Amino acid sequence: VKIAIDAMGGDFGPAVTLDGVATVHQKHRNVEFMIYGRESSVLPVMKITGLCTSSRVTFFDCSEVVEMDDKPSGALRKKKHSSMRKAVDSVGAKEAHACVSAGNTGALMGMSRFVLKRLPNINRPAICGTMPTLSKTTKLLDLGGNIDCSSADLFDFSVMGSVLSEYTENRSNPSIGLLNIGEEEMKGNEQIKCTADLLEKSPLNYVGYVEGDDIFKGVVDVIVCDGFVGNVALKASEGAAKMLASIAKEEFNRNAVSKTFGLLCTPIFRKLKGRVDPRNYNGASILGLNGTVVKSHGSADKISFAKAVEVALQEARQKIPEKIGVILSDSNHVKREEKE
Amino acid sequence: VKIAIDAMGGDFGPAVTLDGVATVHQKHRNVEFMIYGRESSVLPVMKITGLCTSSRVTFFDCSEVVEMDDKPSGALRKKKHSSMRKAVDSVGAKEAHACVSAGNTGALMGMSRFVLKRLPNINRPAICGTMPTLSKTTKLLDLGGNIDCSSADLFDFSVMGSVLSEYTENRSNPSIGLLNIGEEEMKGNEQIKCTADLLEKSPLNYVGYVEGDDIFKGVVDVIVCDGFVGNVALKASEGAAKMLASIAKEEFNRNAVSKTFGLLCTPIFRKLKGRVDPRNYNGASILGLNGTVVKSHGSADKISFAKAVEVALQEARQKIPEKIGVILSDSNHVKREEKE
Numbered sequence: 001v002k003i004a005i006d007a008m009g010g011d012f013g014p015a016v017t018l019d020g021v022a023t024v025h026q027k028h029r030n031v032e033f034m035i036y037g038r039e040s041s042v043l044p045v046m047k048i049t050g051l052c053t054s055s056r057v058t059f060f061d062c063s064e065v066v067e068m069d070d071k072p073s074g075a076l077r078k079k080k081h082s083s084m085r086k087a088v089d090s091v092g093a094k095e096a097h098a099c100v101s102a103g104n105t106g107a108l109m110g111m112s113r114f115v116l117k118r119l120p121n122i123n124r125p126a127i128c129g130t131m132p133t134l135s136k137t138t139k140l141l142d143l144g145g146n147i148d149c150s151s152a153d154l155f156d157f158s159v160m161g162s163v164l165s166e167y168t169e170n171r172s173n174p175s176i177g178l179l180n181i182g183e184e185e186m187k188g189n190e191q192i193k194c195t196a197d198l199l200e201k202s203p204l205n206y207v208g209y210v211e212g213d214d215i216f217k218g219v220v221d222v223i224v225c226d227g228f229v230g231n232v233a234l235k236a237s238e239g240a241a242k243m244l245a246s247i248a249k250e251e252f253n254r255n256a257v258s259k260t261f262g263l264l265c266t267p268i269f270r271k272l273k274g275r276v277d278p279r280n281y282n283g284a285s286i287l288g289l290n291g292t293v294v295k296s297h298g299s300a301d302k303i304s305f306a307k308a309v310e311v312a313l314q315e316a317r318q319k320i321p322e323k324i325g326v327i328l329s330d331s332n333h334v335k336r337e338e339k340e
Numbered sequence: 341v342k343i344a345i346d347a348m349g350g351d352f353g354p355a356v357t358l359d360g361v362a363t364v365h366q367k368h369r370n371v372e373f374m375i376y377g378r379e380s381s382v383l384p385v386m387k388i389t390g391l392c393t394s395s396r397v398t399f400f401d402c403s404e405v406v407e408m409d410d411k412p413s414g415a416l417r418k419k420k421h422s423s424m425r426k427a428v429d430s431v432g433a434k435e436a437h438a439c440v441s442a443g444n445t446g447a448l449m450g451m452s453r454f455v456l457k458r459l460p461n462i463n464r465p466a467i468c469g470t471m472p473t474l475s476k477t478t479k480l481l482d483l484g485g486n487i488d489c490s491s492a493d494l495f496d497f498s499v500m501g502s503v504l505s506e507y508t509e510n511r512s513n514p515s516i517g518l519l520n521i522g523e524e525e526m527k528g529n530e531q532i533k534c535t536a537d538l539l540e541k542s543p544l545n546y547v548g549y550v551e552g553d554d555i556f557k558g559v560v561d562v563i564v565c566d567g568f569v570g571n572v573a574l575k576a577s578e579g580a581a582k583m584l585a586s587i588a589k590e591e592f593n594r595n596a597v598s599k600t601f602g603l604l605c606t607p608i609f610r611k612l613k614g615r616v617d618p619r620n621y622n623g624a625s626i627l628g629l630n631g632t633v634v635k636s637h638g639s640a641d642k643i644s645f646a647k648a649v650e651v652a653l654q655e656a657r658q659k660i661p662e663k664i665g666v667i668l669s670d671s672n673h674v675k676r677e678e679k680e
Contacts, residue, residue: 239577
């Protein structure tokens with residue numbers, strides 16, 4: 001398997017992305033990497049990480065970099081020689097099986113749509129993330145790719161999330177919940193109710209409406225919502241968790257006694273953190289395209305970026321885009337009729 | 341000040357609501373209470389709590405109860421003799437200065453709108469809650485009253501949230517953020533961009549877009565969003581916090597050593613919990629009506645319900661509806677022109 005890496009993306013650039021790649025490179029001995037970036041920034045780090053001596057790593061010099069504040073449309077038009085674009089291009093040209101970037105989300109989405117094209121019958125690609133819960137994980141989509149979604153779009157997201165959950169998490173017949181503001185049938189807007197109708201008639205394992213707090217209960221395998229709601233839900237829960245961690249730190253640092261207790265509890269806190277550490281859940285999949293693209297969090301560190309690369313690796317191995325394509329064409333007629 | 345109480349609302353009914361009232365009754369010696377409920381359920385608890393001997397408490401027997409699964413429209417049409425309706429009626433008749441219910445949110449919203457009527461120039465009332473942050477609290481609205489909101493509605497929410505923050509939290513010129521999925525100007529849908537335009541031209545202290553994680557950072561005094569997004573943000577963050585608490589409990593209960601450490605840390609955990617305990621933030625205000633209505637969480641316990649009663653008390657004392665009305669009529673012409 002070959003994975004293309006946008007080495008320039010993210011808040012820390014090659015120092016973090018290549019460190020992450022080095023981890024995966026060592027762990028998975030049959031994976032090849034295509035590294036895209038600016039030579040002056042990338043080569044020194046490739047030397048330090050030892051990647052430059054590996055026969056499984058190829059470097060491609062790129063003259064441009066997509067910045068975090070670039071407009072997606074501008075990046076798409078003007079930065080054709082950027083590391084991000086070249087990494088996506090390599091997937092489009094079937095030279096790589098997947099690509100990973102920690103860069104500008106809008107630009108990555110735009111370039112991926114433009115280069116890879118949407119799967120037949122998919123109107124809008126969606127960004128799908130993995131959420132920790134008390135038990136198993138939950139896939140949540142869309143996380144911000146699409147602000148306004150029709151019920152047909154939300155239905156497509158359900159299909160894509162179901163395939164991803166089945167083949168990357170080994171869930172058979174994944175259960176799907178539709179994010180709403182109440183579990184009662186009468187709740188929600190027309191678009192949500194309409195999506196529920198489509199899902200009920202479909203062969204998918206649709207279980208009904210779920211609420212915001214269900215995201216972390218592990219009650220369903222996949223939760224579907226529009227990108228605005230998904231993005232706010234993700235960030236609000238991240239914010240709540242960070243606030244709790246900060247307050248806990250403050251309370252344990254209050255005096256000598258509490259500091260001592262805090263030190264004693266370090267191994268317990270470490271386990272706790274390991275179970276919910278966002279780094280372990282990094283790597284959101286852009287689904288609905290003819291190719292695998294994974295978006296890493298911009299502030300990813302080495303561990304976090306390595307996780308995103310592993311997500312791409314798994315999706316490439318499972319040929320997720322092809323599997324989504326098959327499902328959509330298989331039962332396509334039934335679903336499309338209902339969707340009209 | 342007189343506060344009307346729907347004693348029958350919530351998961352536990354009078355056992356909790358009246359216990360909460362008893363706490364506030366003792367703390368605030370100049371407040372009177374009008375208790376609405378079914379005699380057979382209420383009187384025994386009034387005896388236990390000692391409320392029945394107080395000259396500041398009046399009980400009103402109600403033949404009906406609004407159930408949690410009642411449809412709002414049905415409750416509004418058919419349950420005119422319910423404790424919820426009678427409590428709202430007492431505010432409408434100016435017999436009480438505010439009312440509190442832990443019952444069916446939709447029914448409470450519907451009855452409040454019907455009985456109290458909207459303030460002039462307010463198209464939709466909104467539900468406003470208080471969120472804990474690292475420093476001060478943040479007001480978040482709408483929390484689920486309105487699924488689809490126009491930019492004029494979101495603008496009205498900003499005015500109402502600003503007044504509530506100023507007079508109940510003593511913030512001068514409260515800062516207002518508009519919840520979006522990015523801080524860049526180009527992000528968001530048309531309705532959000534349009535609201536931003538209105539806010540920029542207004543005398544309100546609008547600071548720009550905020551994201552989901554900003555809810556818990558205390559970066560602004562008021563955060564405005566539509567009711568679907570607000571409800572999901574609230575519940576998702578509650579869910580994340582509950583998951584973290586459960587995982588912490590699991591890790592501390594893992595073995596004898598960790599259990600001992602957990603016991604030693606009990607005072608620290610208690611302080612931590614106190615700072616983020618949702619019970620301390622209970623009591624969401626239904627704003628935009630000719631009267632003060634406060635919604636308590638349905639699963640409220642005594643402490644939690646008492647907090648909601650205190651929220652109602654504070655709003656009644658500050659005459660929040662009147663103050664919102666004055667602001668809206670004062671600068672009304674300017675805003676309306678821009679809103680058209």
